[in-house]
Amino acid sequence: MGIPSEKDDPVRSGSVDVDVKNGIIREGKADAALEFLRDEETIGAEEVDEKTLVRKIDWMIMPLMWAAYNLQYLDKVLINYASVMGLLSDTNMRTDEFSNLTLAFYVTYLFFELPTGFLMQRLPTAKYLGFNVTLWGLMTTLNCTAKNFGGLMTLRVLLGCFESSIAPALILITSMWYKRNEQPQRMGTWYLGTGTATMMGALVAYGLLFYTNDQFKSWQIMFLIFGLITIAVGICIFIFLPDNPMTSRLSHAEKVLAIERLRENRTGIENKHFKWHQFVEIFRDPQTYFIIIIVAAMNVSNATISSFTSLIIKNIGFSTKETELLNIPNGAVSIVSIVVTSYCASRFDQRCLCVIASLTVGLLGGCLLAFSPKDMKAAQLAGNYLTQVIGSALPILYSLAGANAAGHTKKVTMNAILLMSFCLGNILGPLTFRTEDEPDYIPAKIALVVTVAVAILFAFLLRFYYSWENRRRDTRHEGEVHQENSEFLDLTDRQNREFRL
Numbered sequence: 067m068g069i070p071s072e073k074d075d076p077v078r079s080g081s082v083d084v085d086v087k088n089g090i091i092r093e094g095k096a097d098a099a100l101e102f103l104r105d106e107e108t109i110g111a112e113e114v115d116e117k118t119l120v121r122k123i124d125w126m127i128m129p130l131m132w133a134a135y136n137l138q139y140l141d142k143v144l145i146n147y148a149s150v151m152g153l154l155s156d157t158n159m160r161t162d163e164f165s166n167l168t169l170a171f172y173v174t175y176l177f178f179e180l181p182t183g184f185l186m187q188r189l190p191t192a193k194y195l196g197f198n199v200t201l202w203g204l205m206t207t208l209n210c211t212a213k214n215f216g217g218l219m220t221l222r223v224l225l226g227c228f229e230s231s232i233a234p235a236l237i238l239i240t241s242m243w244y245k246r247n248e249q250p251q252r253m254g255t256w257y258l259g260t261g262t263a264t265m266m267g268a269l270v271a272y273g274l275l276f277y278t279n280d281q282f283k284s285w286q287i288m289f290l291i292f293g294l295i296t297i298a299v300g301i302c303i304f305i306f307l308p309d310n311p312m313t314s315r316l317s318h319a320e321k322v323l324a325i326e327r328l329r330e331n332r333t334g335i336e337n338k339h340f341k342w343h344q345f346v347e348i349f350r351d352p353q354t355y356f357i358i359i360i361v362a363a364m365n366v367s368n369a370t371i372s373s374f375t376s377l378i379i380k381n382i383g384f385s386t387k388e389t390e391l392l393n394i395p396n397g398a399v400s401i402v403s404i405v406v407t408s409y410c411a412s413r414f415d416q417r418c419l420c421v422i423a424s425l426t427v428g429l430l431g432g433c434l435l436a437f438s439p440k441d442m443k444a445a446q447l448a449g450n451y452l453t454q455v456i457g458s459a460l461p462i463l464y465s466l467a468g469a470n471a472a473g474h475t476k477k478v479t480m481n482a483i484l485l486m487s488f489c490l491g492n493i494l495g496p497l498t499f500r501t502e503d504e505p506d507y508i509p510a511k512i513a514l515v516v517t518v519a520v521a522i523l524f525a526f527l528l529r530f531y532y533s534w535e536n537r538r539r540d541t542r543h544e545g546e547v548h549q550e551n552s553e554f555l556d557l558t559d560r561q562n563r564e565f566r567l
Contacts, residue, residue: 098310111320114317116327120248122320127308132258132259137299139263140292145164148271150380151275151283157214168496170222171223171229172496179482183478184478190309191309205293207296209221240252248412253462265397330553334473334557344474348476348483353567366494368456382447395451428452430449434448470559471559473561
């Protein structure tokens with residue numbers, strides 16, 4: 067960790083993996099966007115209206131991205147709704163075994179993050195994503211055939227394997243298409259899938275509670291319905307979602323403008339060559355460790371939010387049908403908080419402060435859950451709903467990673483590390499829910515409060531680091547001349563001396 071010296075800096079030492087002498091750049095070493103601009107005519111781009119183009123891009127990719135993330139979250143948390151629909155009794159599971167299902171999912175998710183990041187760089191991004199969505203849809207569908215803990219465990223492990231591609235793929239795709247200040251709102255848009263999935267799952271689960279046929283359980287029908295929908299969406303992503311602006315269905319002039327307008331990001335669009343020096347650099351970058359701690363700490367609470375909400379609400383003193391209905395506001399709170407937080411992050415360019423604000427509201431919710439008397443149902447329920455706000459910080463952290471890690475290999479690696487941190491938090495979370503703590507789970511609720519407080523502290527430290535580092539770069543590189551096409555030379559944020567965090 068620490069700032070590279072001139073000897074270590076590939077730009078200043080002359081060892082950058084791009085030959086720019088006499089205007090010649092070795093093929094494959096610069097960003098794919100620069101190779102496209104070099105080989106194609108750029109005439110006509112000035113005639114394209116940028117606002118119209120952005121709207122066209124939005125309609126071309128955002129619905130599919132939202133659908134993918136919506137189903138990813140839904141397929142992951144269906145087990146939450148199933149837990150109060152007879153799943154535990156039908157498969158003879160204890161609370162500890164149910165916690166292990168959540169744990170196994172995130173362990174697999176974590177294990178596959180780096181391999182999936184490598185494959186995502188080497189393969190067409192959207193095609194790889196569509197393939198994985200289709201396969202995890204198949205795993206969701208097969209849950210309806212599981213008869214015991216062993217069968218469910220096998221399917222959860224495979225689900226984690228295939229779902230590991232979703233967030234890094236969507237972060238990468240968003241950074242390929244949108245400017246730095248546009249990214250928080252777009253990431254917030256597809257991340258709304260967490261809220262819409264919560265509402266959809268709760269409504270369908272509630273409706274299925276009126277199904278009484280003993281030969282096929284209501285929770286089995288739920289897995290079957292959403293699994294088949296996911297398979298259909300995966301096929302659509304494979305066919306219709308473009309891999310990058312250069313190979314999209316845009317006109318030639320629109321492709322040129324879509325690329326040119328991203329110069330200000332200085333993070334490039336795509337490069338299929340794995341670069342070891344960029345991979346190593348991510349582990350020498352202080353921001354990496356701040357983000358790891360924030361994401362891991364805030365996601366310990368995600369076990370409460372995604373997998374145990376139904377059990378918590380039911381244990382407050384509500385019936386099964388009331389519990390499923392009371393899950394619906396969780397989705398509404400999540401949607402409103404994501405929209406507000408993402409808008410503020412884009413509008414005021416204060417991402418760290420928006421993260422802190424979201425986590426602070428979630429901390430209040432955690433305190434209500436942990437410390438309010440059990441007979442105060444309203445306070446307990448309010449605490450449950452306020453914890454949903456914690457999730458609105460995650461798309462802002464996604465956008466921080468996407469905007470502040472330049473160089474394609476470094477960007478892919480940062481996304482993988484971010485999601486591994488997400489998994490670590492979610493692995494630790496279920497361990498706090500133990501059978502002996504039933505029905506109140508007080509230690510788990512206290513763990514939520516402590517870990518969110520840690521995330522808030524490190525979010526303040528990250529903001530301080532970014533301010534200090536930008537001042538250092540302003541002083542160190544004052545008066546330097548712009549290097550032509552440096553935005554598309556696949557330089558990292560440290561190699562590009564014009565880059566500011």
